[in-house]
Structure formats: C-alpha cells, structure tokens
Amino acid sequence: MSTQLLSERAAVRRRSRRARAVASLGPATMLGGVAWAFLQPYRVTLLHPHGQGFWWLAIEPPLLVVLAGIVFAFLVAPSVIEDLETYEEGQ
C-alpha cells in the first residue's frame, strides 16, 4: 500500500475524529449535568417542589448544565459538523 494512500486514510480518520469530537461536546455536557443531578439530587428542586419559591423551581444548576448541552447539541453542533464535512470533502 502506497504511503500516499496511507496518509490520505489517516487524514480522513483524523477529520472524522474532529467531527466526532464536536458531536460529543453537547452530549458530554448533558451527561455532566445528569451525573451532577444523581450525585446531588437535592439540587434538583423539581423532585421535591413543595414549599419552593419561583427561583428554586426555575433555576436548578444541574438542569442548566443539561440545557447548555442541549442548546449546543441541537442548535450549534449540527451546522458545524455539516460545514466541517463539506470542507473536508472539498479538501
């Protein structure tokens, strides 16, 4: 197998790794928020809402982390991956 073909395959593998890395940022963030919710369930006041005020029900840190992951995964990452793949094909 020629070294040129090997290097091209390595380049394709590297590029696909980049796409996978971008795709994993959002889910990794969401996973961090979910892990936090399991570690400190009392931070998720929706689980025990009785007697809680508006802010304790509206702003819950583990859910904010999950929300940040969702926003990135669904609003930002898809277009980045699409443009990255177009760019790599052009290369």
Add this chain to the structure above:
Amino acid sequence: MQPPAEFVHWMFATGLVLVGLCLAAQAIVGDEVWRRRAWRAYLWPGLAFTMGVLMFPVMVFFTNSTIHMLAHGSWAQVMMLSGAAELGLVRGKLHSRYWRLTMPLAFAVSGAAFLIHEQNSWFFARAAFLHHLIGWTLIVGALFPLVTIFRPSSAVWRSAFALTFVVLGVMLYCDRDVAPVFGHLSPLAGQQHR
C-alpha cells in the same frame, strides 16, 4: 421577584459554559469552518458582550459594598470590551490581531478584581474560597488567550482557552449563599443557609 445572588451566578455560569463549548468547537474545526456561517462567527463574541451588558444590572441590584460594585463594574466593562473587539474583528471593522489582547486583559483585570475585592482568607467560607480560586484561575488562564494571539493555529492552547471558560462556569456553579468549604466556615460568615 429579584433572584438571590447565587441564582445570578448560576445563570452566568451557564453563559460561560456555552462560550466554552463554542470556543472548544472552534478550536477543533478551525476558524475557516467555524466562520462559514455568519451567525456562528458572531455567536460567542456576542454572548460575551451580552454577558458584559447584563453584568451592569447585576452591579446595580446585587452588590452590597462599594468595592463589590466596582468589581462587578470592571467585569462588565472588560467583558463588553473583549466581546466587542472580537465582534469587530469578525465583522472586518477591526484588522489588527492585537485587538485580541483585550481578552487576556479581560482575564487579568477580572482576576485582579476577584482577588482585590475578596477581603477574607481562603477558608473563611465557600464564597471567599471561590473568589480566590476564580481570581487565580483567571490570572493564570490569561496566558491561554495571550498565547493564541501569537499561535492562532495551536489547537492545544485554544482548547485550554475554551476549557478555562468551562472551569470558570463550574466554579460559579459551586457558589452558595453562606456555605462551608471543605468543612470550614468561619463563625463570622454567618449562619449556614444551604
């Protein structure tokens, strides 16, 4: 209806995490791909600028001493400056890469403001610990955006820059009203709330 201060910290933490995620993606795919869509090019600088603007009401409504107010005011100004400089560069209104020096400047000024306005020692309470930790993180972290100005294609430095925002977000998420840190809480700090 005004939220307690810790909620405001958590909302800003979410903004920092989003900026960090955008910077991480930009570091991975490179500027050329990241800026293929105009809205994306403006995304994190716009977010940084907006957070700077929103810091002003925080300065007005959530501070209880002059030095505290000045610290929040300095964060507002440097966040707006660094966000606006990046917006200007992306839009093409600014040309010199040295405008990016506003970001390490923002880190250094913010870190100094954290350290100067915290009057108590590390283990006084959780808030004091976080002020010291965030302050030193910002001072040391200023190195990352500084290096990326001179080595813009280095994924390592750019990833470290992105990660700094995520770490700062995590630290802000750790903020509580009056809470101990590693079991330490000075009796002068008041009654533990949460």
